[in-house]
Amino acid sequence: MSEVDSQQGLGWERAMSTKLLTDDEGVYFARQRGKLLKKRKYYRLIDLFSGAGGLTLGFTENFGHPFESIWANDFNRYAAETYNINFGNHCIAGNINDLLDADTEIPRADVVIGGPPCQGFSLLNKKRDDDPRRQLWRPFLEIVRLSGASIFVMENVPQLLGSFEHADIIDGAEEMGFKLAWAKLCAADYGVPQTRWRAFIIGCNFTDPAEVFPPKKTHYNPNGNEISRSLFPSDDVYVKNPRLWRTVRDAISDLPPPYGTAIRDEPPPLDLHFGRSPTAMSIERYKAIPEEGMNRFDLQRLAPELTPACWIRKKTGGTDLFGRLWWDRPAFTIRTEFFKPEKGRYLHPCEHRPITHREAARFQSFPDSFKFTGTKIEIARQIGNAVPPLLAARIADSVYALLSRRKAKGDG
Numbered sequence: 001m002s003e004v005d006s007q008q009g010l011g012w013e014r015a016m017s018t019k020l021l022t023d024d025e026g027v028y029f030a031r032q033r034g035k036l037l038k039k040r041k042y043y044r045l046i047d048l049f050s051g052a053g054g055l056t057l058g059f060t061e062n063f064g065h066p067f068e069s070i071w072a073n074d075f076n077r078y079a080a081e082t083y084n085i086n087f088g089n090h091c092i093a094g095n096i097n098d099l100l101d102a103d104t105e106i107p108r109a110d111v112v113i114g115g116p117p118c119q120g121f122s123l124l125n126k127k128r129d130d131d132p133r134r135q136l137w138r139p140f141l142e143i144v145r146l147s148g149a150s151i152f153v154m155e156n157v158p159q160l161l162g163s164f165e166h167a168d169i170i171d172g173a174e175e176m177g178f179k180l181a182w183a184k185l186c187a188a189d190y191g192v193p194q195t196r197w198r199a200f201i202i203g204c205n206f207t208d209p210a211e212v213f214p215p216k217k218t219h220y221n222p223n224g225n226e227i228s229r230s231l232f233p234s235d236d237v238y239v240k241n242p243r244l245w246r247t248v249r250d251a252i253s254d255l256p257p258p259y260g261t262a263i264r265d266e267p268p269p270l271d272l273h274f275g276r277s278p279t280a281m282s283i284e285r286y287k288a289i290p291e292e293g294m295n296r297f298d299l300q301r302l303a304p305e306l307t308p309a310c311w312i313r314k315k316t317g318g319t320d321l322f323g324r325l326w327w328d329r330p331a332f333t334i335r336t337e338f339f340k341p342e343k344g345r346y347l348h349p350c351e352h353r354p355i356t357h358r359e360a361a362r363f364q365s366f367p368d369s370f371k372f373t374g375t376k377i378e379i380a381r382q383i384g385n386a387v388p389p390l391l392a393a394r395i396a397d398s399v400y401a402l403l404s405r406r407k408a409k410g411d412g
Helices: 003-020 024-032 054-058 077-087 096-101 137-147 164-175 229-234 248-252 280-288 296-302 309-313 357-363 376-385 389-409
Strands: 043-048 067-074 091-093 111-114 151-156 179-186 197-204 217-220 238-244
Touching (some): 024 238, 024 389, 043 054, 054 077, 067 077, 137 151, 151 389, 164 179, 164 197, 248 357, 280 296, 296 309, 357 376
Parallel strands (some): 043 111, 067 091, 111 151, 217 238
Antiparallel strands (some): 151 197, 179 197
């Protein structure tokens, strides 16, 4: 390397070092180059309502981040077992309120993350106004207090934002000395091959998190009308040189047809790439809508004799029910019963079957190396309930930027 090249390289490093202290974009590019893991500074992380650990995964070395999970909790023991296999034996299964009532020792941490169960806000929950799960943000903030964390990240369904509980969370966190920022984010905008929308609230007790949150988008919709590539260099919404949304084809086209109907004793990805045993009627229905994007209305139009009476009576809504995915678009939101096409757009783009567990995990951006444990039903719940790790990694970029700012000021 010439002296000029060396100086230019040093100049880049200095620029990136400065950038790391200013916004999430600099953190993102440094992480892509493996720079964050060379700092040898790891931040202590607690994950509440952790599930299998999708949110934690995005904060770890697997995605280039220097955060270390030291304690976690989830009510579901199968999810806790999956968490422990992947991150170490420190996820406690049980009710978070019971743990607090028992004066469980909460370790010191830099950051607390987690997603209090979202069913209390879900539009699918008809009794959501009286659902006690709407109040689980309270023990979340109590553990933030007990751990001494200076930053927290709370994830939920978009319906949380603007609700009475959202206002209560703001009041409770501000009383603890936190400033807050929040946003509704689409996973596809951050490289996840799925158009999943989630709400995030980030709190920080030493600076305003709105200075680095929400993180800039890294991917864009090629069919979108609201942006133009010519705007990217000066557009604060996107990082420099954003990429196209990742698609179903990107995520699963390399997989062979599934085999069997049970978890297989084979290396990933084939271990979770199994099918179901559909009825003859179900197979006829799959074959009746062979083209990408078709759904229950196409089934009714093309084969009314195969269409359930309840679908015929329901004239509106549910356009994704019994729907086929498109090869060259992201998947739709992966829920816990993705193996049931009557629950959403979960049919393979061309094969006459629902998507497999492995395909769903890839749509969620889980690497094949991530180990799931439990029954088929429990693993499906873990996959469907998870925060996509690739989206979590961009949230972690914002958190890292905040911590870098504190360190630069010398008060960390």
